Structures are given as C-alpha cells and as structure tokens.
Amino acid sequence: MSAAIADTMRSEWTKFRSIPSNLPTLLATVAVMVGTGALTADRAAEGHRAAGAAFDPAYLSMYGGFLFAQISVGALGALAVTSEYATGMIRTSLTAVPRRGRLLAAKIGTFGLIALVTGEAASFGSFLLGQTVIGAAGAPAAALGDAGVLRAVVGMGLVWTLVGLTGVALGFLLRDTMAATTVVAVVDFVIPIIGPRLMPEAVGDWVSTYWPVAAGLRVATTVPDPERLAPWTGFGLMAACTAVLLAAAFAVFRSRDA
Amino acid sequence: MKMIRVDGLTKRFGGRTAVDGLTFTVGPGRVTGFLGPNGAGKSTTMRMILGLDRPDAGSVTVDGHDYTGLPRPMYEVGALLDARALHRGRTARDHLLCLAQTNGIPGRRVDEVLELVGLASVARKRAGGFSLGMGQRLGIAVALLGDPQVLLFDEPVNGLDPEGVKWIRELMRGLAAEGRTVLVSSHLMSEMAQTADHLVVIGRGRLIADIGIGEFLRQGSNVLVRADDPDRLVPLLIEAGGAVRQGTDGSFIVTGLETRRIGETALAAGVVLTELTPQRSLEQAYMDLTRDSVEFQASAA
Numbered sequence: 246m247s248a249a250i251a252d253t254m255r256s257e258w259t260k261f262r263s264i265p266s267n268l269p270t271l272l273a274t275v276a277v278m279v280g281t282g283a284l285t286a287d288r289a290a291e292g293h294r295a296a297g298a299a300f301d302p303a304y305l306s307m308y309g310g311f312l313f314a315q316i317s318v319g320a321l322g323a324l325a326v327t328s329e330y331a332t333g334m335i336r337t338s339l340t341a342v343p344r345r346g347r348l349l350a351a352k353i354g355t356f357g358l359i360a361l362v363t364g365e366a367a368s369f370g371s372f373l374l375g376q377t378v379i380g381a382a383g384a385p386a387a388a389l390g391d392a393g394v395l396r397a398v399v400g401m402g403l404v405w406t407l408v409g410l411t412g413v414a415l416g417f418l419l420r421d422t423m424a425a426t427t428v429v430a431v432v433d434f435v436i437p438i439i440g441p442r443l444m445p446e447a448v449g450d451w452v453s454t455y456w457p458v459a460a461g462l463r464v465a466t467t468v469p470d471p472e473r474l475a476p477w478t479g480f481g482l483m484a485a486c487t488a489v490l491l492a493a494a495f496a497v498f499r500s501r502d503a
Numbered sequence: 504m505k506m507i508r509v510d511g512l513t514k515r516f517g518g519r520t521a522v523d524g525l526t527f528t529v530g531p532g533r534v535t536g537f538l539g540p541n542g543a544g545k546s547t548t549m550r551m552i553l554g555l556d557r558p559d560a561g562s563v564t565v566d567g568h569d570y571t572g573l574p575r576p577m578y579e580v581g582a583l584l585d586a587r588a589l590h591r592g593r594t595a596r597d598h599l600l601c602l603a604q605t606n607g608i609p610g611r612r613v614d615e616v617l618e619l620v621g622l623a624s625v626a627r628k629r630a631g632g633f634s635l636g637m638g639q640r641l642g643i644a645v646a647l648l649g650d651p652q653v654l655l656f657d658e659p660v661n662g663l664d665p666e667g668v669k670w671i672r673e674l675m676r677g678l679a680a681e682g683r684t685v686l687v688s689s690h691l692m693s694e695m696a697q698t699a700d701h702l703v704v705i706g707r708g709r710l711i712a713d714i715g716i717g718e719f720l721r722q723g724s725n726v727l728v729r730a731d732d733p734d735r736l737v738p739l740l741i742e743a744g745g746a747v748r749q750g751t752d753g754s755f756i757v758t759g760l761e762t763r764r765i766g767e768t769a770l771a772a773g774v775v776l777t778e779l780t781p782q783r784s785l786e787q788a789y790m791d792l793t794r795d796s797v798e799f800q801a802s803a804a
Contacts, residue, residue, distance in 0.1 A: 265592050332587075334588055337589060340582050341602045
C-alpha cells in the first residue's frame with residue numbers, strides 16, 4: 246500500500262513538473278512573496294513608533310507578500326486537479342489508479358510537499374529580506390533567535406501549505422478552474438482581508454478572529470493579542486477546517502462518476 | 504482465462520437508461536467488436552468496465568476481479584477510451600511516464616511503447632500539437648504500457664486516415680492472435696467486418712446480438728429482386744415467410760428467404776425474374792438489426 250502511494254506520488258510530481266507553466270509560476274510566487282514583503286515591510290517600519298509594543302517586525306515582513314502569494318498558491322493547488330477535469334486526463338488517471346482514495350491522497354501529499362518546500366523558502370526569504378529593510382528604515386528588526394520568531398516564520402510556511410491544500414480540495418469539489426480559483430480568492434482574500442472593513446463590526450471582528458486563514462495567520466505573529474486566538478490554536482482551527490474540506494473532497498470524489 | 508464478464512449491467516443518467524440489463528462475455532484470442540449506433544451505451548459500458556462510472560445494477564469483472572480492486576491494473580487491462588483525454592501541454596513521453604509510474608512500470612518501457620507505436624521521434628514534443636492519428640497512437644501506447652492481456656478500445660479508428668486505420672486494424676488482430684482479449688467498439692459495421700471475429704451488438708443499452716461474424720453474415724443475407732410483376736410476387740414471398748421492402752428503381756429487397764426459394768416462388772407463380780442478387784452486406788444487416796434502436800434518426804422525406 247505504501248509502495249503504491251509512493252508510486253502514485255512520483256507520478257503526481259511528474260504531472261506537476263511536466264506542465265510547462267507550473268514551475269515558473271511557483272518560482273514567481275516565491276518571488277512575489279519575498280519582493281512584496283520587502284516593500285510592505287518598508288512601509289510598516291515607518292509606523293513602528295506609533296505601534297509601540299504591538300510592533301511585530303517578523304509578521305510585518307511576511308504578511309504583505311503572503312496576501313498576494315496565497316492567491317497564486319491556492320490557484321496552483323486547484324489547477325493541479327481542475328486541469329485534469331478540463332482536459333479529460335482525470336479519466337486516464339483513474340484508469341491507471343482506480344482506487345480513488347489513493348489518487349486523492351497522492352495529489353494531497355505531492356502538492357502539500359511542493360507547497361511546504363516553497364512556502365518555507367518564501368517565508369524565510371521574506372523574513373530575512375524584510376528584517377534588513379526594517380532595520381535600514383531605523384525600526385527594531387527581529388532575529389530568528391528571538392522569542393517566537395522561528396515559530397512564526399516556520400508557521401507562515403505551514404499556513405501557505407494549508408492554503409495550497411484548500412485549493413486542491415476546492416479543485417476536487419468544483420472541478421472547474423474558474424470556479425475553484427474564484428472561491429480561493431474569495432475565501433482567502435476577500436472575506437478575511439477586505440471583509441472586516443465592510444461588515445458590521447461584530448461580524449468583522451468574528452471573521453478576523455475565527456475565519457480559517459485569519460486564525461491560521463496567528464501562528465506567524467510574535468506579539469500576543471488578547472482579542473485573537475493564540476498562535477497554535479488559530480493554526481489548529483485552520484488546519485481542522487482544511488481537513489474538513491479535504492474530507493468532503495474525498496467523499497465527493499469517491500462517489501461521483503468520472 | 505482472461506475474460507470480461509458483464510452481468511446484468513445497468514446505468515441510468517437522470518431519467519434515461521443508458522445501459523439496460525446488459526449481459527455478455529468477451530473471451531481471449533479473438534477481436535470482439537462492440538457495435539451499436541451512437542448513444543447505444545458502448546462508451547458507458549466501457550467506462551463501467553474500468554470503474555469510471557458506477558453501475559446502478561449488475562456487475563462487471565475482468566478475469567474474475569472488480570477492476571477498481573486491481574492493485575496494478577495497467578498490467579492486467581489496457582484501455583483507450585478517449586485519445587484526447589490528456590493535458591495538451593505535456594510531452595508524449597511525460598504523459599506516458601506519469602501514467603507508467605502509478606503502476607510501477609519502469610521508464611524504459613515508456614521508450615519501448617513509443618517505439619512500438621511509431622512516436623519515438625516526437626517523444627519530447629507536446630501532445631497538444633499532435634494530429635488526430637498521432638494522438639490515437641499515443642492513446643494506444645498508454646494501453647500497451649503494462650503489456651496487458653485484456654485490451655479495450657473505444658472507437659479507435661474514428662477520424663483516422665486509411666493508413667492509420669490499417670495500422671490499428673493490424674495491431675488489434677495481432678494482439679488477439681497472441682491470445683489476448685480484445686474488445687473494440689465502433690458504430691461502423693464496415694469497420695468491424697474487417698477486424699472482428701465476434702460481435703456484441705447493442706442498441707439503446709440492450710443486447711441485440713452476441714454472435715460470431717460468420718453467423719451474423721448468414722442471418723443478415725438480403726436478396727435484391729427485380730421482377731416483371733412485383734405486385735403479384737411480393738404477397739407470395741411474404742406468404743412464404745420473407746420480409747420485403749422497397750429497393751431503388753423498382754427493385755425490392757427480400758430478407759429471410761434463400762435465393763432458391765424466391766426463384767421457386769416466382770416460377771410457381773409464373774412471374775419472370777429479371778434480377779436475383781444475394782447481398783451479403785454486413786452494413787445492411789446491422790442496420791436491419793438496430794433500426795428500431797437508433798436513438799436519433801433522420802426521417803425519410
């Protein structure tokens with residue numbers, strides 16, 4: 246069984262790398278996170294006096310870039326599935342791997358690993374470049390050895406991975422590239438980022454605390470906020486929501502005709 | 504014995520029954536033609552054999568096993584359902600490689616099948632740029648990856664040029680001659696006449712005939728008749744057990760009677776026959792067989 250999963254994951258990696266646009270898009274996504282992170286870190290450093298003790302250089306160096314990069318990661322995850330439906334490849338794949346749980350597990354495992362490696366690279370890259378920018382702007386920069394900083398940087402890569410897996414789950418559920426990527430953008434960006442500014446305060450506050458990606462991002466912060474969830478609690482909530490989506494994807498994928 | 508057994512297979516889509524209690528077996532060492540008009544349920548049946556669609560009733564096994572339970576199915580069954588079911592951006596070799604890897608088939612086998620189907624020179628070209636014939640060859644390469652004993656081809660010659668048709672025909676006959684089980688679907692009788700040893704004919708999801716090609720040919724014999732006084736002869740032929748329908752230019756077509764019997768009937772009635780031609784057209788026999796089950800039929804003006 247484990248050998249079969251390994252074979253299927255190897256196949257999924259071949260599928261991913263052999264679509265010409267995938268690897269360039271992935272590298273561009275890392276570059277967007279690191280580059281945009283540096284820009285927003287520069288801006289954020291200006292406000293460090295006003296922020297006082299709430300100034301969180303580690304989070305600020307990664308957050309701005311992540312907002313853009315997550316759309317791309319989620320879309321790549323969705324595309325790993327929807328491109329198979331769009332081309333009819335899914336039927337060829339299921340003929341080779343008729344056990345649907347195995348195919349789904351291999352897709353989750355492979356794309357999860359791809360997202361984890363690039364997510365950690367992007368997180369460390371944007372943290373390190375961001376701290377240089379923040380220091381140069383005259384604000385207090387963070388170091389990886391500071392309390393909670395390593396957890397925040399590693400955690401940001403984990404959140405990026407979960408966003409990618411949310412895309413995979415949505416791909417299986419919706420089977421259509423346009424629909425899946427739109428939902429990724431709405432779920433990970435429009436509702437948690439723009440939403441709280443437009444919603445009634447109580448709703449906005451609830452979204453900022455409990456909406457999966459908002460809760461998950463707490464793991465990337467180093468300054469405690471009593472109004473929000475603790476770092477790993479928030480991340481746990483997001484991980485649980487992602488797991489529920491993936492379980493729903495499995496249920497649908499197993500029962501539907503291909 | 505590598506048999507495909509279809510038993511009481513039924514599939515409904517919404518209110519429409521696409522496959523309706525279908526039962527037949529496909530045996531080794533011969534090409535079995537799976538024949539029926541468009542929409543008869545051939546592709547749906549093939550998808551159910553491969554576990555892509557779930558039957559509403561009945562079962563299908565390959566060599567006694569449920570396809571979805573096979574740990575490495577490509578070694579047992581090779582299938583070409585839709586040659587276009589691939590990512591157009593992937594190279595031919597990568598397409599084959601990612602499928603081979605799922606079943607632990609080594610990379611050198613990928614190069615072997617590329618050679619076998621004549622695509623070795625375009626192995627690193629993107630499949631999206633392939634012609635219909637090249638795409639079909641790539642689909643067949645996928646089916647052959649695991650060197651399986653059972654092969655399914657869904658309309659493999661559709662849209663191919665004569666050379667491509669000939670290649671696929673010879674390939675299928677060769678595979679059957681090696682003792683493999685070959686099931687090939689088509690909506691064209693003329694194609695099956697040149698390839699198949701045995702026919703499974705379906706219409707509207709139901710079995711119409713499960714028959715050797717020779718017997719099918721005998722059953723489907725038509726006789727073209729011209730006579731000086733058809734008005735007198737036709738009722739007598741019907742009385743003798745024949746079915747008669749209008750042909751072109753005053754001729755008529757008789758089924759169910761041997762030429763000799765028709766001649767005797769004409770002689771007894773004193774009607775002069777000006778033509779008496781046996782027509783062993785499989786195409787016609789097939790049309791006769793499936794006329795009532797054609798889903799979308801153009802009405803004669």
